Amino acid sequence: MSQNAINLMNADSCILDASCVLKELIENSIDAGASKITIKIEKEGLQLIQIVDNGKGMSPQDMLLSIEKHTSSKNDEKDELEKSESLGFxxxxxxxxxxxxxxxxxxxQKNRSRGFYLRLTDGKYEPVKECYSEIGTKIIIRNLFYNSPSHKKNSKSGRQELTKILKIINQYAIGYPFIGFKTSIDGKKDFIFxxxxxxTINPLLSRIKKIHSKKISEDLIYYNGVKGETTFNLFYSNKKNLFKAExxxxxxxxxxxxxxxxVQKILNKIYSDTFSTSRxxxxxxxxxxxxxxxNYRLDPSKFNIHFHNEKETLEKLTSFLDEAFHDNQKINKNDEKKEIILNGSFVNFHKNxxxxxxxxxxxxxNTEKNKKIEISIESLTKLFE
Ligand SMILES: Nc1ncnc2c1ncn2[C@@H]1O[C@H](COP(=O)(O)OP(=O)(O)OP(=O)(O)O)[C@@H](O)[C@H]1O
Ligand SMILES: [Mg+2]
Structure with a gap:
């Protein structure tokens, strides 16, 4: 990677605790094009983090490069970095x-009949060995932070750390519904998506429902919209299911x-103004x-992002949210039942x-005329006969 590209990045530590390790490994598997990711966690990740993917794999040369600093096979120059679609860069x-x-x-790798194995301790490695392997990559981290008391101290108490780990898995599982995720915690609890x-008509919604409790995912309201080159898809809980915090x-x-x-402030402000609620x-x-x-390069976790054209993007978001919440208000007002039965399927099209x-x-x-027509399942079936 060129020095120019390196200078563009924050070289601070990106690993603060076990959940950061898992996040980085999941991102690498996604970038490798995996459609299945299997995770094993023991003792909140401090004893074992194992991740297996069916992505494109690495050659022995790639493997050695992968453990060097600032060697990424993903992009090389400043221009590529800025356009990069990969999660790691x-x-x-x-x-x-x-x-x-x-x-x-x-x-x-796919084109090889055998895999390769590399083992490292204290940053030192033994020669790469040929071995049996499925196509893809398996990474095992044992005794995380055994040599770093400061990291160990940073790790939260057991439960909290596990909550963070599960949150990371759930977040990526929702963002990538076409990847299967299997997680086993201490060989006891399994989470399979x-x-x-x-x-599936709405894969994002289907994933959300598998991951979140009924209180969150039941009767979610869906709205989508396009503003120039920006597309928005929003799901938000029914008025019955509100919470004390964000x-x-x-x-x-x-x-x-x-x-x-x-983004968070705008979303909550427009919601509370439209629906007059403090929940x-x-x-x-x-x-x-x-x-x-x-721009997600300013933060070592790549999580806090900035928009290059912040004003324009936030204006588009505001206009989308105004439409989304306003349309919902209109139907609510004119619907005798006061609540729309959404069953999770709710699509806004041709604006009105x-x-x-x-x-x-x-x-x-038709939100402009405040009129609603109903078509029964029998009539729909007949239409296709
Ligand atoms: N699961 C994997 N499958 C295939 N290649 C991988 C996998 N994990 C890592 N690699 C290779 O190792 C390289 C180094 O990974 P690493 O996560 O350190 O860097 P990165 O993803 O390029 O950037 P970042 O530090 O921002 O995550 C990757 O560029 C990729 O080539
Ligand atoms: Mg990476």
């Missing part, structure tokens, strides 16, 4: 992880989980926009129309 994470735990990497089928709110940009305080709904906001519009799944079929609302 610094060539930093694996090198840092290898210095903090006893690491084993096994990997096999099979990959969503391409036929904790059930997550944000994704081009599938990547992120946080931005201004908070669960929000899942998905934004898609060209990668060149986002809302298609909704009901118990007996579908309904289409």
């Amino acid at each position: 610094r060539g930093l994470a694996l090198q840092q992880i290898c210095n903090l735990g006893q690491t084993e990497i096994t990997s096999r 099979e990959k969503e089928s391409k036929e 904790k059930n709110q997550s944000y994704y940009i081009n599938n990547r989980p992120f946080f931005n305080e201004k 908070y709904p669960a929000f899942f906001l998905f934004i898609s926009l060209p990668n060149s519009e986002i 129309f809302i298609l909704e799944q009901t118990n007996s079929g579908i309904s289409i609302t």
